[in-house]
Amino acid sequence: MTSEVRQIDVDYIARVEGEGEMHVKVVDGVIEDVQFGIFEPPRFYEAFMEGRPFSEAPDITARICGICPVAYQMSSVHAMEYAFGMSVTGQLRSLRRLLYCGEWIESHILHMFLLHAPDFLGYESAVHMAADHKDVVELGLRLKKAGNAIVTVVGGREIHPINVKVGGFYRVPTKKELETLVPELEWARDAAMDTIRLVSGFTFPNVEQDFEFVSLSHPLEYPFNEGRIVSNKGLDIAVSEWNDFFLEEHVERSNALHSRIRERGAYHVGPLARYALNFDKLTPAARDIALEVGLGPVELNPFKSIIVRGVETLYAIEEALRIIDQYEEPASPAVEPNIHAGVGHGASEAPRGMLYHRYEVDGNGRILKAQIVPPTAQNQLTIEDDLRVVLEDSLELPDDELTWLLEQSIRNYDPCISCATHFLTLNIERISTK
Amino acid sequence: MALPKLAVYKFASCDGCQLSILDVEDLLLDIASVVHIANFPEASREVIEGPYDLTLVEGSITTPHDAERIHEVRRQSKFLVTIGACATAGGIQALKNWKDTDLFTSTVYAHPEYLDTLETSTPVKNHVEVNFELRGCPVDKMALVEVVAAFVQGRRPNIPEYSVCVECKRQGTPCVMVSHGTPCLGPVTQAGCGALCPSYNRGCYGCFGPMESPNTEMLAAAWQRLGVSHRGLVDAFRGFNAYAEPFRITSDHHEALAVAKGE
Known part of the structure; x- marks a missing residue:
C-alpha cells in the first residue's frame, strides 16, 4: 500500500488578535482530526488577582485585552457590585452603555474593515486593499475613530480606559462634552448603513450550522451589561448560575480553557448569537436594514457575521445618540460600595460575545478567588466544528485556497486569543493510503 | 529607494500596544507610505522575510520558547524598539515573579503539565539589546507615530522622561x-x-x-x-x-x- 501525505503549514494565522494554531488531518479524503489550539503564553490573571483590592479589578482585567478592555471593566464592576449587593442605575448606567457602544463600534469596525473584509475581497491586508479601495478603507477608519471618540470622552482613552470604577466613574462627562460626539455619530449612522449594504454584497460560502446560540437577554434592551443568560435551545438562567450550567476544561492543545454547556457541548457566543436571541430589541432602522440586505431574524452562516457586526454597529451608533440626547449630568459620579465579604457574578456582552467574571472577596474587599471566562474560550469548540463543516465542503480546493478559507472561518469569530489566554499555526495534513 | 521594512512582534501581552498602530486612524495609510509593513501578523497575512530595518516588540518573555524566539527577532532586526509596559518592564503578568509558579499554574489550569512557562515575566532588555524603549500601558499612539517618524528621519524620538x-x-x-x-x-x-x-x-x-x-x-x-x-x-x-x-x-x-x- 502506498501512502501519500499532503500537508500545509501556515505558521501564524494572521489578522486575529493573538497567537494560535490549527491542525487538520485528512486521510483518503476523510477528515480525521481538526484541532484549533492556542499557544498564547499564559499570563495567569486569575492567580495574581488573589489578594488584590476589589477596586483594582476593572483596571487589571482591562489588560487582558487591548481590543475589548471595556468589556473586562464592565463584567468586573458588575460582579463586584453583585458581591456588595448594590446596583448602578439611571444616568450612570446609561453612561456605561454609552462607553460599551463606543467599544462595539471600534472593535466591530476594526474587525470588519481591517481584519475580515480583506478575506472577502482577496487581499492580504487592509493596507493592500487600500491600494484599490482607498475610499472603503478610509470609510472604515473614520467609523472606527467615531467609536474610539466615545471611549475617549467617557473612558479617558481608547485602550485601557481609566475612568471606570466599581460604583460608577471617577468623573462623569458634561452634557457638552458628549454633544461634541453627535455630528460625527450622525455621519456614522449613514456610513454604517452604507457599510452594511457594501458587506452584504460579498460572496459568502454556503455554510450553516445548527448552533446553540448563547447570549444575555434583557426584557427592554439589546444586551450589554445585564440580563439572563439564554440560548435558542432552552437555556434560561441567572448569571450567578453560570458554573451550574457551563463547564471549563483544560485540554492539551490549548492554553485557553475550553467551555461547554454541561451534558450538551459546544455553543456559540458573539454577534450571531446576540442577534438571533435579541433581534426584536434592535432599533427599527437596524432591523429594517438587516431584512433589506437579506438576513433573517436568525442567521446561521458564520461567514455572514460580518453583516451582523454591521447591524450591531448601526445599533450601537443609534443607541449612543439616544443616550447622549437623554443625558443629564448625574449629581455624583459614583455610588459608594458598602464593602463586605461576598461572592459576585457579572456577565456582559463583549464585541466577541459573552464575558463572565466571578469573584470571591473578603471582609476588607480583597479578592480571594477570581474566575474569568472570555468569549473566545467559549467559542473554541464551535470554531473547530465550523472548520470541519467547511473542510467537508471544500476538500477539492488546492492547499493555498483551502488554507485561506479555513483561516477566514476562524476569523468569522473575530477570535481574541490574547483574551482566551494567543500564535496561530495552521497545519493541514492530508494523508492518502491508496 | 526602497522603504524601510517594519516588523511587529508579539510576546506575552494584550495586543493593545500594537493595536495602537491601527488606532492612528488618520495616519495609518500615511505610515504605510513611509515604511513597508513587512511583517505584522495582526494586520496582514503577508510576511516578507527579514532582516527588518525597524522592529517593534510588544510583550514580555514568559516561556522558554519565547526566551529563544526573542534572540531570533533580534538577529532579524537592525533597530529594535520595545513598546509598552510588558516589553519594557514585564507587564502586569510580572506579578507572578513574586509567587510560586506551580501554585499559580494550578490555580488557573487543571493540567499544569500541559503548560510550558518560565518562573518569571521579564522585559525584553533582560534578554537582548534594545535600541529604544517606549513606555506605557498602553503606549500613547502619537508617541508611537513619533518613534516611527523619528526612525524614518534618522533622529532620536522626542519622548519625555520627566514626571x-x-x-x-x-x-x-x-x-x-x-x-x-x-x-x-x-x-x-x-x-x-x-x-x-x-x-x-x-x-x-x-x-x-x-x-x-x-x-x-x-x-x-x-x-x-x-x-x-x-x-x-x-x-x-x-x-x-x-x-x-x-x-x-x-x-x-x-x-x-x-x-x-x-x-
Whole structure:
C-alpha cells in the first residue's frame, strides 16, 4: 500500500488578535482530526488577582485585552457590585452603555474593515486593499475613530480606559462634552448603513450550522451589561448560575480553557448569537436594514457575521445618540460600595460575545478567588466544528485556497486569543493510503 | 529607494500596544507610505522575510520558547524598539515573579503539565539589546507615530522622561494629592499619557513606569501621611510596571515593613 501525505503549514494565522494554531488531518479524503489550539503564553490573571483590592479589578482585567478592555471593566464592576449587593442605575448606567457602544463600534469596525473584509475581497491586508479601495478603507477608519471618540470622552482613552470604577466613574462627562460626539455619530449612522449594504454584497460560502446560540437577554434592551443568560435551545438562567450550567476544561492543545454547556457541548457566543436571541430589541432602522440586505431574524452562516457586526454597529451608533440626547449630568459620579465579604457574578456582552467574571472577596474587599471566562474560550469548540463543516465542503480546493478559507472561518469569530489566554499555526495534513 | 521594512512582534501581552498602530486612524495609510509593513501578523497575512530595518516588540518573555524566539527577532532586526509596559518592564503578568509558579499554574489550569512557562515575566532588555524603549500601558499612539517618524528621519524620538506632575502643571490640572488628598503616583511616574487620571479626579496609577530619577520613598512617606498602609503601598507600586527596578525595590521594602507590622 502506498501512502501519500499532503500537508500545509501556515505558521501564524494572521489578522486575529493573538497567537494560535490549527491542525487538520485528512486521510483518503476523510477528515480525521481538526484541532484549533492556542499557544498564547499564559499570563495567569486569575492567580495574581488573589489578594488584590476589589477596586483594582476593572483596571487589571482591562489588560487582558487591548481590543475589548471595556468589556473586562464592565463584567468586573458588575460582579463586584453583585458581591456588595448594590446596583448602578439611571444616568450612570446609561453612561456605561454609552462607553460599551463606543467599544462595539471600534472593535466591530476594526474587525470588519481591517481584519475580515480583506478575506472577502482577496487581499492580504487592509493596507493592500487600500491600494484599490482607498475610499472603503478610509470609510472604515473614520467609523472606527467615531467609536474610539466615545471611549475617549467617557473612558479617558481608547485602550485601557481609566475612568471606570466599581460604583460608577471617577468623573462623569458634561452634557457638552458628549454633544461634541453627535455630528460625527450622525455621519456614522449613514456610513454604517452604507457599510452594511457594501458587506452584504460579498460572496459568502454556503455554510450553516445548527448552533446553540448563547447570549444575555434583557426584557427592554439589546444586551450589554445585564440580563439572563439564554440560548435558542432552552437555556434560561441567572448569571450567578453560570458554573451550574457551563463547564471549563483544560485540554492539551490549548492554553485557553475550553467551555461547554454541561451534558450538551459546544455553543456559540458573539454577534450571531446576540442577534438571533435579541433581534426584536434592535432599533427599527437596524432591523429594517438587516431584512433589506437579506438576513433573517436568525442567521446561521458564520461567514455572514460580518453583516451582523454591521447591524450591531448601526445599533450601537443609534443607541449612543439616544443616550447622549437623554443625558443629564448625574449629581455624583459614583455610588459608594458598602464593602463586605461576598461572592459576585457579572456577565456582559463583549464585541466577541459573552464575558463572565466571578469573584470571591473578603471582609476588607480583597479578592480571594477570581474566575474569568472570555468569549473566545467559549467559542473554541464551535470554531473547530465550523472548520470541519467547511473542510467537508471544500476538500477539492488546492492547499493555498483551502488554507485561506479555513483561516477566514476562524476569523468569522473575530477570535481574541490574547483574551482566551494567543500564535496561530495552521497545519493541514492530508494523508492518502491508496 | 526602497522603504524601510517594519516588523511587529508579539510576546506575552494584550495586543493593545500594537493595536495602537491601527488606532492612528488618520495616519495609518500615511505610515504605510513611509515604511513597508513587512511583517505584522495582526494586520496582514503577508510576511516578507527579514532582516527588518525597524522592529517593534510588544510583550514580555514568559516561556522558554519565547526566551529563544526573542534572540531570533533580534538577529532579524537592525533597530529594535520595545513598546509598552510588558516589553519594557514585564507587564502586569510580572506579578507572578513574586509567587510560586506551580501554585499559580494550578490555580488557573487543571493540567499544569500541559503548560510550558518560565518562573518569571521579564522585559525584553533582560534578554537582548534594545535600541529604544517606549513606555506605557498602553503606549500613547502619537508617541508611537513619533518613534516611527523619528526612525524614518534618522533622529532620536522626542519622548519625555520627566514626571506626570509636569504634565499636570502644564495643563493646569490641580494636584489631586494637594487639593483633595488622593494618593497619586504622578511624582514618580514618567509622563506620556497627558496626565490623564488626575484630569479625571483620580490618582495616577503608574502606567508609564518610573520617571528618570524617581524619589519613591519620599512619595511613599507622603502617601502614608494620607493614611495609606504599607500593604497599600505594595499594591500601588506592584502594578503594571511592578518589575521596573525603582518600583520593585519600593514594593519589596514596604512588603517587608507590612509583614513586620502584621498588616
